[in-house]
Amino acid sequence: xxxxxxxxxxxxxxxxxxxxxxxxxxxxxxxxxxxxxxxxxxxxxxxxxxxxxxxxxxxxxxxxxxxxxx
Numbered sequence: 001x002x003x004x005x006x007x008x009x010x011x012x013x014x015x016x017x018x019x020x021x022x023x024x025x026x027x028x029x030x031x032x033x034x035x036x037x038x039x040x041x042x043x044x045x046x047x048x049x050x051x052x053x054x055x056x057x058x059x060x061x062x063x064x065x066x067x068x069x070x
Contacts (some may be wrong), residue, residue, distance in 0.1 A: 012026065012027050013057060014036075016055055017053075019049070027061050027062075034062070034065055
């Protein structure tokens with residue numbers, strides 16, 4: 001059963017700080033890509049900019065993302 005063990009949500013709150021303002025980022029996915037978004041300063045970042053800072057929430061979220069969106 002595909003999808004029963006994977007996170008299929010469109011976004012997840014992380015503890016990863018925004019490089020601009022320091023607020024916690026959300027990881028989000030669209031139909032075609034995954035990105036980091038700061039709700040405080042309204043900036044959007046490429047996921048590659050934050051891979052080195054990945055936390056548990058980000059890792060769980062990425063487990064449910066198709067490879068062609070990364």
